[in-house]
Amino acid sequence: MSLSDAVPRQQPEKPVSDEIAFNGGKEQPISRLAHIIAQASRFSGDAHGLDNGERAALARLDPDGELRPHQIAALSRALIYAGLEPDTWQVETWQRWSLIAHGMALAGHDISQSLGQQLSRADVSESRVTKLLTSRGDAFRQILPRLLRLLASKNVEPNWHELGGLILNQERDEEKAEVTRLRIAGRFFTAEARK
Numbered sequence: 001m002s003l004s005d006a007v008p009r010q011q012p013e014k015p016v017s018d019e020i021a022f023n024g025g026k027e028q029p030i031s032r033l034a035h036i037i038a039q040a041s042r043f044s045g046d047a048h049g050l051d052n053g054e055r056a057a058l059a060r061l062d063p064d065g066e067l068r069p070h071q072i073a074a075l076s077r078a079l080i081y082a083g084l085e086p087d088t089w090q091v092e093t094w095q096r097w098s099l100i101a102h103g104m105a106l107a108g109h110d111i112s113q114s115l116g117q118q119l120s121r122a123d124v125s126e127s128r129v130t131k132l133l134t135s136r137g138d139a140f141r142q143i144l145p146r147l148l149r150l151l152a153s154k155n156v157e158p159n160w161h162e163l164g165g166l167i168l169n170q171e172r173d174e175e176k177a178e179v180t181r182l183r184i185a186g187r188f189f190t191a192e193a194r195k
Contacts, residue, residue, distance in 0.1 A: 037101060037104045
């Protein structure tokens with residue numbers, strides 16, 4: 001798999017690629033995770049979706065806080081069904097993917113537009129976008145859930161290919177994270193200028 005956090009057992013973690021949408025036509029874990037979280041399960045143990053309780057557990061979890069057993073179960077199930085192997089991860093990796101799963105459960109996933117265009121469509125203020133793109137570490141993880149709730153309240157689902165890439169690369173591969181930030185900013189300000 002191309003994601004650093006989704007490595008086969010007994011292999012060192014590799015840098016995350018921001019090309020996480022498709023790799024040679026093969027759907028990547030972030031796309032599968034979004035599909036699994038959005039898809040309602042059809043029967044108990046359905047590997048193509050989560051039940052309402054599991055989605056609610058993901059929406060309520062605090063990625064920086066202590067995860068409760070039912071939240072760990074829902075998160076683990078979603079990650080495994082997405083083709084990831086969380087049993088080999090470090091705590092930081094769990095936090096990154098739990099933030100992504102939490103965000104997907106809160107706000108959904110839409111690849112039809114770039115994240116910058118979606119932020120503009122939701123009338124997110126320039127100052128809030130600037131804070132998102134300039135914050136790092138704990139500040140970023142505190143800003144993001146609030147922004148996702150704002151997007152959900154405006155019925156705008158974010159593009160997790162971009163946002164997930166930012167989360168996975170931030171403070172790990174800053175060069176790739178900066179490319180993602182600049183792409184988001186460029187598309188946001190272009191969309192704002194066209195209004």
